[in-house]
Amino acid sequence: MLTAQRRDVLLDRLHRDGRIVAKDLAAELGLSPDTVRRDLRDLAQAGLCQRVYGGALPASPAVGDLASRRGVSVASKDRVASAAARLVTPGCTAILDGGTTTLAVARALPPDLDATIVTHSPGVAAALVEHPRVEVVVLGGRLFKHSGVACGAAAVEAAERVTADVFLLGVTGVHHTAGLTTGDADEAAMKRALARRAADTFALASAEKVGAASRFAVLPLDEVAGVVTDVADDDPTLVELRRAGIALLPA
Numbered sequence: 254m255l256t257a258q259r260r261d262v263l264l265d266r267l268h269r270d271g272r273i274v275a276k277d278l279a280a281e282l283g284l285s286p287d288t289v290r291r292d293l294r295d296l297a298q299a300g301l302c303q304r305v306y307g308g309a310l311p312a313s314p315a316v317g318d319l320a321s322r323r324g325v326s327v328a329s330k331d332r333v334a335s336a337a338a339r340l341v342t343p344g345c346t347a348i349l350d351g352g353t354t355t356l357a358v359a360r361a362l363p364p365d366l367d368a369t370i371v372t373h374s375p376g377v378a379a380a381l382v383e384h385p386r387v388e389v390v391v392l393g394g395r396l397f398k399h400s401g402v403a404c405g406a407a408a409v410e411a412a413e414r415v416t417a418d419v420f421l422l423g424v425t426g427v428h429h430t431a432g433l434t435t436g437d438a439d440e441a442a443m444k445r446a447l448a449r450r451a452a453d454t455f456a457l458a459s460a461e462k463v464g465a466a467s468r469f470a471v472l473p474l475d476e477v478a479g480v481v482t483d484v485a486d487d488d489p490t491l492v493e494l495r496r497a498g499i500a501l502l503p504a
Contacts, residue, residue: 337455
């Protein structure tokens with residue numbers, strides 16, 4: 254089997270099964286495990302899969318910069334945002350993560366909402382200027398331009414002074430074995446810091462993120478109160494999440 258043919262097979266299996274176990278696929282195809290691992294490494298370098306111990310998972314298309322992500326799964330993000338906005342109730346204190354989905358949440362909040370919104374995203378904060386009864390608290394720190402959010406030690410320290418009712422968490426991957434993931438280590442650490450400051454954390458999962466994984470773990474799925482998604486109930490990842498007892502909030 255030629256290299257290009259092998260890699261087509263690997264990508265087909267990723268699409269069909271949602272994962273590759275290197276040793277199993279090597280045995281099935283009569284290849285050495287080293288050959289499969291080398292092909293997976295090359296596919297990962299091309300951004301076509303995310304390598305994990307023993308194999309690979311589909312790579313999330315949501316790891317591009319903020320500008321490129323604005324045009325990805327827009328309708329799905331809007332549906333998820335509308336459902337997530339209902340979790341921000343009058344009188345509550347809510348933390349909004351950065352990213353395109355949480356920006357859509359900010360825009361979906363009722364114009365007469367009376368609440369406190371904490372965010373480390375200047376873009377999310379700016380979107381709330383037209384909400385006269387929303388008190389906006391912006392957490393400062395080093396601006397991570399790739400995602401338009403504050404990260405680093407100063408931002409984590411600022412987060413430690415917050416106590417919130419709910420945190421709406423943006424991630425780039427939601428997978429039943431990899432958990433909740435994102436593409437940058439510092440951003441993952443900031444997300445964990447924010448999650449520690451809220452009574453409940455809900456992960457926002459538009460279609461392109463479900464069944465995919467990125468390089469850095471944010472949280473295990475059993476540490477969130479639920480996952481807000483518009484993906485169909487029979488999606489293999491959602492089936493596994495439901496089997497594991499993860500609450501799914503349909504959008």
